[in-house]
Amino acid sequence: MTEPRTTGAPAPAPLSPVEAVAAARPGRVRPRRLRGNPGLRRSVSEVRLHPADLVLPxxxxxxxxxxxxxxxxxxxxQHTRDSLRRAVAEAAAAGISGVNLFGVPLVRDADGSGATDPDGVLNQAIADVRAEVGDALVVQADLCLDEFTDHGHCGVLTADGSVDNDATLVRYAEMALAQAAAGAHMVAPSGMMDGQVGVIRDVLDAAGRTDVAVLAYAAKYASVLYGPFRDAVESTLDGDRRTYQxxxxxxxxxxxxxxxxxxxxADVVMVKPAGAYLDVLADVAATSTVPVAAYQVSGEMAMVEAAAAQGWLDRRRAITESVLGIRRAGADQVLTYWAVELAHWLREEWR
Incomplete structure (x- = not known):
């Protein structure tokens, strides 16, 4: 006996459990409903950007x-003293939360003496910014010797050319007092010396400057992404910083x-760089008992600008998305060279 010949299309494959549910309840589970228009998308945004999240280096x-x-x-x-005052006035008007200042001196030496000179470029800049904007911006000052030393390292050197951690802490303490006297709201030790935060906190407290906060570059990596920054500060570094970063x-x-x-x-801790270290940033944000900052560094900025100049990226969307990603990973504060520009875009969107 032969089997009966079948005709027509083959029988459909059995539905998976998920397909069976979808077929039985069409339209029941549709996440796209909340993406259908700008108002819906805004109403369910999990992270929002605001100018107050941003700090301008x-x-x-x-x-x-x-x-x-x-x-x-x-x-x-690189600003003059006058153009710096104009820039911080614009930053305050844009509504960002603060500025982070770096000085580029004309003369450098082995101990970075310009860093503690009251008339040095960075300490003058701190005073100028405070005179211009008062408390309208948080005035943060980079507390490190690399811009001021003729060898370009973040500390003083031993006879064999290595960085002397504990001798450097003495210079950092002196720097903290000089920056506090100039008017810094917050000092930002970025050298990754062991014990730097404790020494700075102790010397500030002993001088009666308990009002000055410490932003610790707590997790600063020896990254290739600092290259353009070294152009900005005219770094004299020969070698690298892998023994301390x-x-x-x-x-x-x-x-x-x-x-x-x-x-x-530390009053605030920082992860640097930001974009390539979002896993680290998320870990820190999940465990830190103090606010967390992240620095979108010069190399991150330069890559977006270069791609946008070639027409490979939509510049505005790339900038916004990159900063949003840093906030989503857990940063309370983002240092970014686009801070003022992004703040203006955010205000345009609100209007």
Whole structure:
């Protein structure tokens, strides 16, 4: 006996459990409903950008007659004292929360003496900014020797050329007092010396400057992404900083560094760079008992600008998305060279 011949289309494959539910309840589970128009998308946004989330890094160079463009950082300049005052006034009007100041001196030496000179470029800049905007912006000052030393390292050197951690702490303490006297609301030790936060906190407190906060560069990696920044500060570094900045391969170590800085009295802790270290940033944000900052560094900025100049990226969307990603990973504060521009865009969107 032969089997009956079948005709027509083959029988349909059995439905998976998910397909069966969807077929039985069409339209029941549709996440797209909340993406259908701008109002819906705004109403369910999990992270929102605001100008107050942003801090603008600024460079001021001694002896300039006019602002000097930085070729590797499109749109960023080394400021004169006068142009710096204009820039911070614009930043305050844009509603961002603060500025982070870096000085570029004309003369450098082995101990970075310009860093503690009351008339040095950075301390003058701090005073100028406070005179211009008062408390309308948080005035943060980079507390590190690399811009002021002729060898370009973040500390003083031993006879064999290595960085002397504990001798450097003495210079950092002196720097903290000089920056506080100049008017800094917050000092930002970025050298990754062991014990730097505790020494700075102790010397400020002993001087009666308990009002000055400490932003600790707690997890700062030895990254290639600092290249354009070194153009901006005219770095004299020969070699690298891998004996004191963190290994890019290490994730758990960041939590140890952050915990030490918080124990020593840090008011805010920072992860740097931001975009390539979002996993580290998320770890720190999940465990930190103090606010968390992240620095969108010069190399991150330069890559977006270069791609946008070639027409490969929509510049505005790329900038906004990159900063949003840093906030989504857990940063309370983002240092970005686009801070003022982004703040203006955010205000346009609100209108």
């Amino acid at each position: 600024l460079f001021v160079k001694e002896g300039l007659a006019e602002p000097a463009p930085i070729a590797s950082m499109p749109g960023v300049v 963190m290994d890019p391969a290490n994730r758990r170590e960041a939590l140890r560094e952050v915990a030490l800085d918080i124990e020593e009295g």
